Amino acid sequence: MKQPYRILVVDDEPDLEPLIKLRMRRKIRSGVYSFEFAENGLEALEVLKQHEDIDMVVTDISMPQMDGLSLLEEIPGVAGDDLRCVVVSAYGDMKNIRTAMNRGAFDFITKPVDFDDLNITIERSLEHLEQWREAAAARDKLVAIENELQVAHSTQQSILPKVFPQNSDYHVFGHMEPARNVGGDFYDVIRLQDNRVGLAIADVSDKGVPAALFMMSSRTLLKGAAIGTDDPGEALGEVNKLLHEENEALMFVTVLYSIYDSATGTLTYSNGGHDAPLLVRPDGSSELLPLTNGVALGIAPDVEFSSNSVHLEPGDAVVLYTDGVTEAMNSKGEQFGVERMNHVFATSPPKNSEQAAQTIFEAVREFVGDAQQFDDITCLVLHRSEDGS
Numbered sequence: 433m434k435q436p437y438r439i440l441v442v443d444d445e446p447d448l449e450p451l452i453k454l455r456m457r458r459k460i461r462s463g464v465y466s467f468e469f470a471e472n473g474l475e476a477l478e479v480l481k482q483h484e485d486i487d488m489v490v491t492d493i494s495m496p497q498m499d500g501l502s503l504l505e506e507i508p509g510v511a512g513d514d515l516r517c518v519v520v521s522a523y524g525d526m527k528n529i530r531t532a533m534n535r536g537a538f539d540f541i542t543k544p545v546d547f548d549d550l551n552i553t554i555e556r557s558l559e560h561l562e563q564w565r566e567a568a569a570a571r572d573k574l575v576a577i578e579n580e581l582q583v584a585h586s587t588q589q590s591i592l593p594k595v596f597p598q599n600s601d602y603h604v605f606g607h608m609e610p611a612r613n614v615g616g617d618f619y620d621v622i623r624l625q626d627n628r629v630g631l632a633i634a635d636v637s638d639k640g641v642p643a644a645l646f647m648m649s650s651r652t653l654l655k656g657a658a659i660g661t662d663d664p665g666e667a668l669g670e671v672n673k674l675l676h677e678e679n680e681a682l683m684f685v686t687v688l689y690s691i692y693d694s695a696t697g698t699l700t701y702s703n704g705g706h707d708a709p710l711l712v713r714p715d716g717s718s719e720l721l722p723l724t725n726g727v728a729l730g731i732a733p734d735v736e737f738s739s740n741s742v743h744l745e746p747g748d749a750v751v752l753y754t755d756g757v758t759e760a761m762n763s764k765g766e767q768f769g770v771e772r773m774n775h776v777f778a779t780s781p782p783k784n785s786e787q788a789a790q791t792i793f794e795a796v797r798e799f800v801g802d803a804q805q806f807d808d809i810t811c812l813v814l815h816r817s818e819d820g821s
Contacts, residue, residue, distance in 0.1 A: 435485070436463045436464055436465055436466040437465050437466070437487045437488065437558055438466045438468065438483065438485055438486050438487050439465055439467050439468070439486075439487065439488045439489075439490060439554065440467075440468045440469070440476060440480065440483075440490070441467060441468070441469050441470075441490045442470045442471075442475075442476040442489065442492060442495070442500065442503065443469075443491070443492040443520070444471045444472060444495045445492075448469075449469045453467065456551075465554075468483060472495045472496055472497040473491075473495060473497065473499060473502055473503035473506070474498045476489065476491065476503055477498075477503070477507075477510055480510045480511050484511075486511060487515055487558065488515055488516050488517070488518070488558060488561070489503075489515060489516075490517075490518045490550075491503055491504075491518075491519055491520065492519075493519055493520065493521050493525070493528050493532065500520075500532070501528065501531055501535060504535035504536055505535055507536070508536065513536075514561075514568075516539075516560065516561045517532075517536060517537045517538055518537065518538060518539050518540060518541065518554070518557055519532040519537045519540045520540070520541055520542070521541075521543065522542065522543055523543065524659060524660050526656060526659075526670075530656060533652055533653075533656065538557050538560065538652075539556065539557055539652070540656070541553050542659060546623070552593075556591065556593075559590050560591065563589075563590045589610070591618060591647075591648060591651055593606065593620060593621045597623065597629055599694070600817060600819070601816065601817055602629075602694055602814060602815060602817060603784055603785045603814075603815055603817070604621055604629065604631065604785055604812070604813065604814050605785035605786040605788075605789050605813050606619045606621070606633075606810075606811065606812035606813070607790075607793065607810070608809065608810040608811075609793065609805075609809045609810075610808050611756070611806055611807050616634075616635060616636025616637070616638065616643035616646060616647040617633075617634070617636075617754050617756065617807075618634055618636075618810075619632060619633045619634070619812040620632045620651055620654065622658045622659070624658065624659065624691065626693075626695070627693075627695065628691055628692065628693050628694070629691070629694075630658045630664075630689065630690070630691050631692065631752060631814060632654055632658075632689045632690075633687070633688050633706070633752040633753070633754060633810060633812045634647070634650060634651075634686060634688070634706070634754075635686045635706065635754045635755065635808075635810075636650065636683065636684075637683050637685065638681075642681060642683065646681070646683045647685070649675070650671065650675060650685045650687070650729070650730075653670075653671045653674050654667065654668075654687065654689065657670040657671050658689070663702075663739055664689045664691055664701055664702035664737075664739050665702040665736070665737035665739040667689055667702070668687060668689055668702050668704045668726060668737040669737050671687070671729055672704070672729040672733070672737070673733055673734070675729050675730040676731070676733045677733075679730050683730060684728040684729060684730040685704075685729050686704055686705040686706040686729075687705075687706055687728075687729055688702075688706040688707070689701065689704075690709070690750075690752070690814075692744075696743075697743055697744045697745070698742070698743055698744070699741065699744055699750060699814070700739050700740070700741040701721070701724070701741075702724050702726060702737045702738065702740070703723050703725070703726045703737075704727065704728055704729045705727050705728035705729070706754075707754065707755055707758065708720040708721055708722070708723050709721045709750050709751060710751040710770070710773065710774075711742065711744075711748060711749075711750055711751075712748065712781070712782055712788065713745075713748060713781075714745075714746075714748065714781055714818070715781060716778040716780070717778070718773075718774045718777050718778070721740070721750075724737065724738045724740050725738065744814075744816045745816070746816055746817060746818050747817075747818045748815075748816050749785065749788050749813055749814065750813070750814045750815075751773075751788060751789075751792070751812075752811065752813070752814075753773075753812075754808060754809070754810040756805075756807035756808045756810060757773065757792060757796060757810070757811065758773070759807065760805070760807075760809060761800065761803060761806075762800050763802065768795075768796055768799050768800075772799065773792065773795070776792065777791070784815050785813040785814060785815040786813075788811075788813045789812075792811050
């Protein structure tokens with residue numbers, strides 16, 4: 433029988449322990465999670481020494497005696513790298529969040545703690561830990577490139593969102609079908625203040641483990657930048673600067689990042705060398721939204737990224753995709769292209785985000801047939817409900 437994941441929560445707020453036990457009671461009772469608690473970094477180190485089977489640390493940053501950033505520095509000497517750390521920080525505290533990521537934090541959540549977000553972050557972090565442990569156990573047996581690609585595939589899949597926001601105004605759905613030669617596609621959905629949501633889709637250059645690692649770094653930096661600004665262009669500029677600072681491999685990533693404000697129906701987006709988003713109307717007509725002339729991230733420092741806004745009417749859908757869709761090739765050497773994507777929606781207007789994504793994947797599969805897939809195929813769709821205000 434599988435043992436529960438043991439999670440150490442480090443926070444000096446006395447109300448947090450009973451609150452977590454209450455909100456997580458079902459998973460505690462069913463043996464999925466087991467919790468330990470400490471009030472500061474020094475207590476946390478003692479718990480880690482006593483319990484070598486801690487799988488995850490969730491730590492506040494501001495605490496007496498030893499803060500969360502100092503704790504992150506000490507953890508490798510006590511527990512190695514066989515656990516995942518998540519930090520809890522004040523909203524918009526980019527300096528400390530960046531420091532935490534540099535010291536090994538896998539992810540972060542913001543205060544006040546949203547327990548739905550906490551639960552998703554814990555699940556995602558533990559899934560990645562499982563993939564890491566499987567890869568570590570198998571690394572002595574990696575004798576061929578196919579093994580390396582499987583590690584990259586597992587890493588790639590572990591960070592993709594599996595729960596998407598849905599309400600009466602809009603819903604989101606994303607999906608990726610990885611190629612046999614694993615690339616670096618990823619998408620993310622970022623919950624922001626005031627019922628706004630950030631949507632990102634990206635494609636990293638190169639393939640295999642290097643692309644997967646660069647993808648993870650890009651995703652983490654983008655999430656951090658997203659909560660620090662309301663301007664997608666500023667967010668991409670921040671990520672670009674940070675990626676360029678430590679990019680010895682000279683890799684790059686194309687990114688489309690957008691923010692949807694459900695209160696106004698406005699989608700604001702910025703493009704870092706990525707394919708233009710497709711706006712699909714309820715009658716099946718569609719158009720590519722204007723590019724914002726940004727370049728791929730990681731190539732050059734101090735690049736300015738502009739933003740553009742579009743108002744979504746009820747029933748509108750915005751499709752974000754990677755070039756694995758438009759450049760999918762059949763046995764005749766023909767590419768799927770944007771025109772075919774437009775035609776797909778002309779005959780089958782989307783009723784919701786999941787249907788829109790499925791329509792694209794089915795059309796690409798039918799077009800490609802038995803031809804080998806050489807690139808990831810990824811879509812992320814936002815659909816405003818027909819009765820949206």
